[in-house]
Amino acid sequence: MINFEEELEKFQPSMDVEQTTDAVYGNRYEDVTDVVKDLLKELGTV
Secondary structure (H helix, E strand, O other): OOOHHHHHHHOOOOHHHHHHHHHHHOOOOOOHHHHHHHHHHHHOOO
């Protein structure tokens, strides 16, 4: 039988998950619209 308390003590979060979370929440753009607006500004079309 699985001892859940023992297994929880062994648990270590994956670094990939933490890095992904940082990348997603650290993104300065709110959505794709903001990216397109910035690109158009750089091209001088807006």
